[in-house]
Amino acid sequence: xxxxxxxxxxxxxxxxxxxxxxxxxxxxxxxxxxxxxxxxxxxxxxxxxxxxxxxxxxxxxxxxxxxxxxxxxxxxxxxxxxxxxxxxxxxxxxxxxxxxxxxxxxxxxxxxxxxxxxxxxxxxxxxxxxxxxxxxxxxxxxxxxxxxxxxxxxxxxxxxxxxxxxxxxxxxxxxxxxxxxxxxxxxxxxxxxxxxxxxxxxxxxxxxxxxxxxxxxxxxxxxxxxxxxxxxxxxxxxxxxxxxxxxxxxxxxxxxxxxxxxxxxxxxxxxxxxxxxxxxxxxxxxxxxxxxxxxxxxxxxxxxxxxxxxxxxxxxxxxxxxxxxxxxxxxxxxxxxxxxxxxxxxxxxxxxxxxxxxxxxxxxxxxxxxxxxxxxxxxxxxxxxxxxxxxxxxxxxxxxxxxxxxxxxxxxxxxxxxxxxxxxxxxxxxxxxxxxxxxxxxxxxxxx
Amino acid sequence: xxxxxxxxxxxxxxxxxxxxxxxxxxxxxxxxxxxxxxxxxxxxxxxxxxxxxxxxxxxxxxxxxxxxxxxxxxxxxxxxxxxxxxxxxxxxxxxxxxxxxxxxxxxxxxxxxxxxxxxxxxxxxxxxxxxxxxxxxxxxxxxxxxxxxxxxxxxxxxxxxxxxxxxxxxxxxxxxxxxxxxxxxxxxxxxxxxxxxxxxxxxxxxxxxxxxxxxxxxxxxxxxxxxxxxxxxxxxxxxxxxxxxxxxxxxxxxxxxxxxxxxxxxxxxxxxxxxxxxxxxxxxxxxxxxxxxxxxxxxxxxxxxxxxxxxxxxxxxxxxxxxx
Numbered sequence: 001x002x003x004x005x006x007x008x009x010x011x012x013x014x015x016x017x018x019x020x021x022x023x024x025x026x027x028x029x030x031x032x033x034x035x036x037x038x039x040x041x042x043x044x045x046x047x048x049x050x051x052x053x054x055x056x057x058x059x060x061x062x063x064x065x066x067x068x069x070x071x072x073x074x075x076x077x078x079x080x081x082x083x084x085x086x087x088x089x090x091x092x093x094x095x096x097x098x099x100x101x102x103x104x105x106x107x108x109x110x111x112x113x114x115x116x117x118x119x120x121x122x123x124x125x126x127x128x129x130x131x132x133x134x135x136x137x138x139x140x141x142x143x144x145x146x147x148x149x150x151x152x153x154x155x156x157x158x159x160x161x162x163x164x165x166x167x168x169x170x171x172x173x174x175x176x177x178x179x180x181x182x183x184x185x186x187x188x189x190x191x192x193x194x195x196x197x198x199x200x201x202x203x204x205x206x207x208x209x210x211x212x213x214x215x216x217x218x219x220x221x222x223x224x225x226x227x228x229x230x231x232x233x234x235x236x237x238x239x240x241x242x243x244x245x246x247x248x249x250x251x252x253x254x255x256x257x258x259x260x261x262x263x264x265x266x267x268x269x270x271x272x273x274x275x276x277x278x279x280x281x282x283x284x285x286x287x288x289x290x291x292x293x294x295x296x297x298x299x300x301x302x303x304x305x306x307x308x309x310x311x312x313x314x315x316x317x318x319x320x321x322x323x324x325x326x327x328x329x330x331x332x333x334x335x336x337x338x339x340x341x342x343x344x345x346x347x348x349x350x351x352x353x354x355x356x357x358x359x360x361x362x363x364x365x366x367x368x369x370x371x372x373x374x375x376x377x378x379x380x381x382x383x384x385x386x387x388x389x390x391x392x393x394x395x396x397x398x399x400x401x402x403x404x405x406x407x408x409x410x411x412x413x414x415x416x417x418x419x420x421x422x423x424x425x426x427x428x429x430x431x432x433x434x435x436x437x438x439x440x441x442x443x444x445x446x447x448x
Numbered sequence: 449x450x451x452x453x454x455x456x457x458x459x460x461x462x463x464x465x466x467x468x469x470x471x472x473x474x475x476x477x478x479x480x481x482x483x484x485x486x487x488x489x490x491x492x493x494x495x496x497x498x499x500x501x502x503x504x505x506x507x508x509x510x511x512x513x514x515x516x517x518x519x520x521x522x523x524x525x526x527x528x529x530x531x532x533x534x535x536x537x538x539x540x541x542x543x544x545x546x547x548x549x550x551x552x553x554x555x556x557x558x559x560x561x562x563x564x565x566x567x568x569x570x571x572x573x574x575x576x577x578x579x580x581x582x583x584x585x586x587x588x589x590x591x592x593x594x595x596x597x598x599x600x601x602x603x604x605x606x607x608x609x610x611x612x613x614x615x616x617x618x619x620x621x622x623x624x625x626x627x628x629x630x631x632x633x634x635x636x637x638x639x640x641x642x643x644x645x646x647x648x649x650x651x652x653x654x655x656x657x658x659x660x661x662x663x664x665x666x667x668x669x670x671x672x673x674x675x676x677x678x679x680x681x682x683x684x685x686x687x688x689x690x691x692x693x694x695x696x697x698x699x700x701x702x703x704x705x706x707x708x709x710x711x712x713x714x715x716x717x718x719x720x721x722x723x724x725x726x727x728x729x730x731x732x733x734x735x736x737x738x739x740x741x742x743x744x745x746x747x748x749x750x751x752x753x754x755x756x757x758x759x760x761x762x763x764x765x766x767x768x769x770x771x772x
Contacts, residue, residue, distance in 0.1 A: 108569065144599035221684075251688075415494060
């Protein structure tokens with residue numbers, strides 16, 4: 001639908017050939033596109049207006065550096081300014097209480113209960129003992145939802161029947177103190193920021209438990225109204241941070257900027273999927289790129305590092321270096337890649353692969369391709385997997401039949417595997433492993 | 449019925465209340481405009497700002513403004529006072545799409561499939577619709593085809609109990625298509641009039657989950673001998689321009705027939721339905737204006753634009769409400 005902002009800028013500024021400094025004409029033309037991009041991304045209208053005015057001030061007269069075009073120069077300034085606004089660095093949780101208390105609040109359906117579970121899982125991975133407290137007494141089965149989420153994660157969930165939310169919260173903190181939990185995560189009912197009664201209830205909970213963190217859970221798809229919501233919640237409850245959910249969709253998440261701008265509190269986490277470990281720290285740099293439609297390579301790399309079994313990867317690397325890489329190892333690597341999640345989601349993080357422009361079938365096709373490769377390798381005998389050179393015509397036919405593919409498919413796989421092996425010979429100089437940004441752990445031979 | 453009457457008025461008052469801030473966003477600029485002597489460029493700038501802040505989106509906002517300019521020119525209008533009324537007409541024209549009423553099949557059961565992204569209020573909408581249908585004397589069966597979200601089934605079960613509807617469910621993690629199949633079979637054997645099928649929330653970019661939904665749709669079609677009578681996309685009124693992407697992708701995948709616009713009781717404007725109506729010609733069929741059992745109502749374009757642009761500005765008598 002829309003291209004990346006940089007492409008659009010390039011197109012609109014193609015005729016301008018100004019060198020040296022950015023003229024007002026350059027900047028104004030570029031900023032028209034920036035304004036459209038930000039509005040398309042659901043950044044609040046007023047926030048956009050102020051932002052564009054600020055960027056204009058900064059950009060006019062700025063030197064066009066080195067090999068940059070004026071368009072690129074403007075994008076750079078816009079990007080920098082966005083990052084600055086989103087919070088220049090990562091903001092973690094401040095957990096000083098004994099136990100530390102985290103209060104989750106937000107509109108209906110923003111994802112509080114799921115976030116409570118994910119946050120609990122994350123804190124436990126960091127060595128904490130979290131207790132989940134279910135205070136949503138209104139939505140049918142809301143507490144059951146948190147209980148089930150807790151069960152799946154192996155986390156304890158506390159609630160009381162027939163008690164007011166503030167009493168449940170207070171009792172939850174007591175329970176944590178008594179049983180030695182060091183963090184309490186309180187899930188509350190969804191409420192409208194204009195519902196005075198419900199906001200009062202939230203204030204009562206806040207007073208009762210004196211939380212270390214009051215996090216507003218915001219749906220990344222929220223439109224212009226994000227500013228009103230954030231403002232009201234902040235006014236009533238003095239927020240300490242924001243969790244942005246459902247960022248795994250194709251929403252550009254302009255709400256992040258709006259919320260940040262009106263509350264000044266940092267965005268601390270983002271929810272990026274349906275799995276219970278799909279909660280990540282917030283990186284302003286990446287969010288800025290996303291709002292501008294510029295891809296998100298860093299998240300992909302992080303995801304790869306977290307999902308791929310490091311020991312396994314090291315073992316495979318060593319095998320590669322000793323040139324003992326077999327089809328079995330190849331299969332393992334494919335499975336590691338697939339652990340990263342659906343391919344369309346991965347592709348969406350790459351610049352240029354705007355998820356809206358990506359044909360859905362392309363990703364699904366690659367996904368199928370991977371499945372076929374898996375099936376073919378699984379149809380081979382252990383001996384064939386270790387010594388693919390013994391696979392003759394008759395074995396190829398058998399493998400094709402066993403995996404529901406064709407002999408041509410098997411041929412292609414074997415050929416690609418041989419190429420990967422050849423490639424590895426080039427890597428096998430001593431001391432090469434462990435160098436490079438990712439410590440050499442991410443070299444995935446991948447048939448293309 | 450007196451209670452129903454007052455309920456209606458109540459509902460309209462609440463819709464207006466809910467849209468109060470929208471009004472504020474639009475009213476102030478419009479009031480300023482009316483006071484001005486003549487129409488100049490800044491008039492259109494301000495209108496654009498007002499529409500964008502109501503989540504109407506760039507494309508539709510620009511289209512509305514350009515239509516407004518055309519109309520003004522053609523009719524030789526120069527007083528700003530005419531603008532609110534004209535704008536209201538243009539907006540209503542977009543929202544009034546044929547087939548805005550919920551379909552009831554002549555061969556029961558009538559089957560509605562509820563779809564949408566996570567957290568828009570699918571289960572609650574089904575619950576409220578079930579309450580209304582039961583009160584009208586229909587037998588209703590709910591199909592718990594959200595087998596993914598923890599306790600979704602329990603949530604729907606609570607609504608079944610509250611409304612007196614039947615419930616068909618499987619285990620968590622079961623096949624949603626199988627639930628839909630069983631629900632229709634059960635509805636046939638028990639003589640239910642309506643089957644409302646709840647599905648798991650899914651982001652429209654998740655190809656595999658959209659395929660799962662297509663399977664539910666196909667199974668319903670095969671079992672029923674016709675497509676589901678309504679495929680309702682439940683859309684959160686706070687949603688911004690992503691709503692358009694949701695409508696587009698869900699429609700392509702499972703032939704969405706209409707929108708249920710929820711959570712209109714906040715300050716959110718739900719203006720994205722104007723964009724959806726303009727670009728995709730999808731009608732809004734129901735609106736949710738509160739947490740009460742009777743707060744899910746048929747959509748009325750007239751009421752919607754009336755709430756957006758109040759009568760005071762148009763300077764005419766109140767247009768009577770034909771709907772609901």
